[in-house]
Each structure stands twice: as structure tokens, then as C-alpha cells.
Amino acid sequence: MTTTTTATVTPPAATAAAGPRASWAAVLALAGFEARRLLTRLPVLLAFAVYVGWTVWRTRTSFAGFPALQDADRATQAAPLLVGLAVLLSVNQAMLRSRRYDTERHFAVLVLPPWRRTVAHLLSLVPTALLVAVCVGGQFGWEALKPGAVGNGSPGELLVGPLSVLLLGALGVLLARLFTSAFAAPLLLVVLLFFSLFAAVPQDGDATRWLMPVVGEYGTRTLPSELLGRPAAWHALYLAGFALSAALAAVLLSGEGAGSGSRSGMGRVFRGRFVGNLGVHAGLAGAVALTLLGAVMQTGGVPAQTEKARTRYSTAPQDLQKCVERDGTSYCAFPEWTPRTDDWAEVVDRVSSLAGDAVQDRPLxxxxxxxxxxxxxxxxxxxxxxxxxxxxxxTTWGGNRVPEFAVAVAGVLVTGKEAEVGAMCDGRLVTVMWLALAGGSAPMSDLRDIRLDDSTSGSAIVVSETEPLSMTAAHTELVRELLDRPREEIGAKVTANWAELTTPKVTTDRTAHLLGLDAPEEADECLT
Incomplete structure (x- = not known):
């Protein structure tokens, strides 16, 4: 008799399908993991080290300690691009890691489809961008806390650095979805560097320059914040829209909307795929629209009202200024610069104290x-x-601007009119230079700083806010000798002989005699 044994097979418990919450929790967990890896990648670490080191080293002495915040905000934009390029390379390599190690097929058993992994890599960019934002805020805050700071910064300008990092990172993710080769990102970096170094630099009137992440505009003078005419807010919108467009395009290329595991049945799977794709397509369309809106609005040129304001500030500054009086001298400044009148007054008092009695109390x-x-x-x-x-x-101050202003004050005390100072090329120039420099803490250094060739010998052009002055070699020789002698000694002779020292066409030899010096040996012929 044959006995038949029947085995009872107990079916395994049904594995619960991962729901949306579990999937998004996994996305956030992967994003946190990738964010930590991104911040510890060698290119990113080196980029941050150079960025922070350069920022600290430069900000210590930037703007000679007297920053205008409408310039300081733009100074935060260029350096973060180095971090952005490192992020582009590193996140691209992270996206292609599974292909390099041939582990892509193992992801099929996980709860995260490719599009969710792409979202996780995109989210991993956020901590790096926030860290750049902290650095930008620290740099700008440092400038704003300097005692000589004036003006107003722009939030739109300060957002450029972090948004540039997000944009370059999103392009790195998109590049990984377009090209599986590990050489694509390094090749793109080479192209970007070549373009930035050797391509023609767009001119001020070229609207296409605003399509670049950073548009730096710097001059020798600072403008009031009302006159900048930079579309900072529109440019920030353009960068944000561009970054979002690249991110959503990368998600779509990853197969977004493969369906939610919580749905059952073909109808629900199809509905989940369609709705998911529709949502991301709509988001991409919206992001592209924001990008185009920002791109168009930022390339509109300087507004007409700004052009009119620039003309008004240039031709009729007295209508826009607030004046304060100190010791008989009126100081008229644009509203953002009123705190700086104390610094101007210090220079005026110092120069006036060395002049003759006849002009010490002259109201300027x-x-x-x-x-x-x-x-x-x-x-x-x-x-x-x-x-x-x-x-x-x-509108600028500190550094060379201080002795330059001192020369302007001394010139008006000697000649009476600023319009006559630039044409002066006689012995009076020696008196002007001594008045301007003798009261400073480093007269010889100031003499070097105000001369176009940074010299202390021979003939040279003296830089000025208005018309430059021309010093002959004889003038330079006498000024050097005067600065080497005790200030009280020379000051007494200047006061005693003020009338003749300030007579038009007084010769350089006669000036030397009045101040107790030998006639100069150097040539006395003005530069033309």
C-alpha cells in the first residue's frame, strides 16, 4: 500500500506595497545621503576652500574700508561660480555612479524608480546652495558692518551666487540624463571655461550679456543705488526659472510618472502615469515661462526714468543733496552718503589748519x-x-581718494576756484601739495598714491576727481624736501609768506627761496 503524503504549502504573507509616503521618505533619505557625499567630494571641498579663503582675504581690505553696499552686493557673485562648477562635475558623477560600477540593474528591486532617484539628486543640491547663501550673507554682512559703509544692497543681487550654484548643479543632473558618458561633464567644463576666458565679452549695450549667470559691471566711481539701472530681481527670476527648467527636464528624461505602487489595476496605473506626466509637464512649461519672462524683462535696457535721474544727479546735484555745516564749511552730500561728511570734515580741517591766516576761516x-x-x-x-x-x-572714499580730496581742498584754498587748479603749473603747486600731504600719517606714501605713475621722483600727473594736475620734476623735488622737514617749521614759513606763495605765476625758484630751500636742480617744465 502506497502512502501519499500531501505537503501543505503556506503562502507567504503578501508584501505591502510601498505607498507614496514610503517612497518620498526614501527619496529624502537618499537626498540626505547624496547631499553629504556631495559636500565631501574633493572638487567641492577644494572649491569651497578657495572660495572662502579668497573671500576672507579680499574682504579684509575691500573698498579701502569704505564700501558702498550697492557695489558690495555685486562683489558676492563671481566667486560662487567656482563652487557651482565643482558641483556640476560632482553631481554628474554621482548620477552616473551606478553605471560606472554596473549596479544599475539592482535598482529595479528598490522602491525608487529612476525619476525619484533623479529628484533625490536634485534635492541634494539644496544644502550646498544654502551653504553658499550663508557665505554670501556673511561676506555682505561683513561689508555692511564696516564703520565706513554706506548705501543699500539688493536682495536680487545677493541671490545670484546661490542660484548660480543651483543652476549649474541642475545642469549636471540633466547632463547625466542626456549623456551616459562620464566624459560629458568634464568636456562641458572645458567648454565653459574656454568660453568665459576667450569668448568676446558682451558690451554694456548688448542685451545678451544678461543671459549669463553673472553680469559684473564695475567702474571707477560708485553710483547712488537709485541710478544703477540693473534688473537684479528679473535676473534672479531668470536664474531660478532656468534652474527649475533644467531640474524638471531631468526628471522627465528619467521616466517620471511610472505609476504609484499604491494603485492597483491597469486603469489606475495608467491614470497615475498620465497625471504624473501632466503635472511635471505643466511644471516644466511654467518654469520655462518664468525663464523667458525673466530673460525678456532683464534685457529691456536702462529704464527711461533711471536715465533721467542719472542726468539730474550729474548736472544738478544741489537739488538732491542735504547740506550740513561744520565750522563755517558746508558739506553737501547725496542722501546715502550723509554719514561720510565727518570724514570729509576731518580732511578739510587738517588742510585748513596748515594754510595762511587769511584763508583758515574761509567758508568752503x-x-x-x-x-x-x-x-x-x-x-x-x-x-x-x-x-x-x-x-x-x-562717491568713493578711503585709500587714494583721501589724499586726492586733500589736494582738491588745498587747491581751492590757494587759488580760490576749483576751475583754476587744473591749469596751475607754477610755484603755487608746491604749496598745494605740501598743504595736502603734510598733515597725513604717511606723506610720502600719499604722494606716491596720488601720482599716476606711483612715483616720488620726476614729473608726473596728479590724479583728481576733476581735472588732473601736472607736477614737474622741480615741483616733486621741492615737495619731497618739504615733507622731510619738520611740519611746524615749514608751516610757519607758509603762514608768514602766504600772500606771495599764492600769487599767480610765482616761480618755483621763488617758492623754494620763500620756504628756505635751495633752488631745485630738476627741470621745471610742465607736462602737456
Missing amino acids: VVRQRVEARYGLTGDAAMAPLTDPNQVSVG
Whole structure:
């Protein structure tokens, strides 16, 4: 008799399908893992080290300690591009890691389809961009806390650095979905570097320059924030839309909308695929629309009202300024620069104290001026003031600007009019230079700083906010000798002989005699 044994097979418990919450929790977990790996990749670490080191080293002495915040915000934009390029390379390599190690097929058993993994890599960019935002905020805050800071920064300008990092990172993810070769990202970096180094630099009037992540515009003068005419907010919108467009395009190329595991039945799977694709397509369309809106609005040129304001500031500054009086001298500044009048007054008092008794109490008008009609990159000189006892001062301060202003004050004290200072090429120039430099902490260094060739010998052009002065070799020789002698000694002779020292056409030899010096050996012929 044959006994038949029947085995009872107990079916395994049904594995619960991973729901949307479980899937998104896995996406966030993968995003956190990839974010940590991204921040510890060698290219990113090196980029951050260079970025932070350069920022700290530069910000210590930037703007000579007197920043205008409408310039300081733009100074935060270029350096983050280095981090962005490193992120582009690193996130691209992270996206292709499974292909390099031939583990792509193992992902088929996981709860994350390719499009969710792409989303995780995109989310991993956020901590890096936030870290760049912290660095940008720290750099700008450092500038704003300097005692000599004036002006107003722009949130749109400050967003450029972090948004550039997000954009380059999203392009790295998109590139991985377009090309599976590991050489695509390095090749793109080479192309970008070649383009930035050797391609023609767009000019100020070229609207296409705003299609670049960073549009730097710097000149020798600072403009009031009202006159910048930069579409900072529209440019930030353009970068944000561009980054979002690249991110959503990468998601679509990864097969977004493969269906939700929580749905059962062909109808629900099809509905999940269609709705998911529709949502991302709609999001991509919206992101492209934002990008185009920002691109079009930012390339519209300088608004007409800004052009009118630039002309008004340049031709009639007195209508826009607030004046304060100190010791008989009026200091008229644009609204953003009123805190700087104390610094101007210190220079005026120092120069006036060395002049003759006849002019020590002369009421001066120090008027701030700017030539804004040529935009941020314009460097046209301002015409000298023709009214008596008026002195021009610019919108920048610190460094060379201090002795330059001292020369302007001394020139008006000697000649009476700023318009006459530039044409002066006689012995009076020696008196002007001594008045301007003798009271400083480093007279010889100041002499070098205000000369176009950074020299302390021979003939040279003296830089000025208005018309430059021309020093002969004889003038330079006498000024050096005067600065080497005790200030009190020379000051007494200047006061005693003030009338003759300030007489038009007084010769350089006669000036030397009045100040107790030998006639100069150097040539006394002005530069033309």
C-alpha cells in the first residue's frame, strides 16, 4: 500500500506595497545621503576652500574700508561660480555612479524608480546652495558692518551666487540624463571655461550679456543705488526659472510618472502615469515661462526714468543733496552718503589748519558730485566747479581718494576756484601739495598714491576727481624736501609768506627761496 503524503504549502504573507509616503521618505533619505557625499567630494571641498579663503582675504581690505553696499552686493557673485562648477562635475558623477560600477540593474528591486532617484539628486543640491547663501550673507554682512559703509544692497543681487550654484548643479543632473558618458561633464567644463576666458565679452549695450549667470559691471566711481539701472530681481527670476527648467527636464528624461505602487489595476496605473506626466509637464512649461519672462524683462535696457535721474544727479546735484555745516564749511552730500561728511570734515580741517591766516576761516562748500550719464562702467572726468570756494568730492572714499580730496581742498584754498587748479603749473603747486600731504600719517606714501605713475621722483600727473594736475620734476623735488622737514617749521614759513606763495605765476625758484630751500636742480617744465 502506497502512502501519499500531501505537503501543505503556506503562502507567504503578501508584501505591502510601498505607498507614496514610503517612497518620498526614501527619496529624502537618499537626498540626505547624496547631499553629504556631495559636500565631501574633493572638487567641492577644494572649491569651497578657495572660495572662502579668497573671500576672507579680499574682504579684509575691500573698498579701502569704505564700501558702498550697492557695489558690495555685486562683489558676492563671481566667486560662487567656482563652487557651482565643482558641483556640476560632482553631481554628474554621482548620477552616473551606478553605471560606472554596473549596479544599475539592482535598482529595479528598490522602491525608487529612476525619476525619484533623479529628484533625490536634485534635492541634494539644496544644502550646498544654502551653504553658499550663508557665505554670501556673511561676506555682505561683513561689508555692511564696516564703520565706513554706506548705501543699500539688493536682495536680487545677493541671490545670484546661490542660484548660480543651483543652476549649474541642475545642469549636471540633466547632463547625466542626456549623456551616459562620464566624459560629458568634464568636456562641458572645458567648454565653459574656454568660453568665459576667450569668448568676446558682451558690451554694456548688448542685451545678451544678461543671459549669463553673472553680469559684473564695475567702474571707477560708485553710483547712488537709485541710478544703477540693473534688473537684479528679473535676473534672479531668470536664474531660478532656468534652474527649475533644467531640474524638471531631468526628471522627465528619467521616466517620471511610472505609476504609484499604491494603485492597483491597469486603469489606475495608467491614470497615475498620465497625471504624473501632466503635472511635471505643466511644471516644466511654467518654469520655462518664468525663464523667458525673466530673460525678456532683464534685457529691456536702462529704464527711461533711471536715465533721467542719472542726468539730474550729474548736472544738478544741489537739488538732491542735504547740506550740513561744520565750522563755517558746508558739506553737501547725496542722501546715502550723509554719514561720510565727518570724514570729509576731518580732511578739510587738517588742510585748513596748515594754510595762511587769511584763508583758515574761509567758508568752503564741499559738494559731492558724480558723473552718472555713462552708466556703471563710465569713467569720464567731471568738469571742475566754477563757483568760488567750492570743492568737489566723489562717491568713493578711503585709500587714494583721501589724499586726492586733500589736494582738491588745498587747491581751492590757494587759488580760490576749483576751475583754476587744473591749469596751475607754477610755484603755487608746491604749496598745494605740501598743504595736502603734510598733515597725513604717511606723506610720502600719499604722494606716491596720488601720482599716476606711483612715483616720488620726476614729473608726473596728479590724479583728481576733476581735472588732473601736472607736477614737474622741480615741483616733486621741492615737495619731497618739504615733507622731510619738520611740519611746524615749514608751516610757519607758509603762514608768514602766504600772500606771495599764492600769487599767480610765482616761480618755483621763488617758492623754494620763500620756504628756505635751495633752488631745485630738476627741470621745471610742465607736462602737456
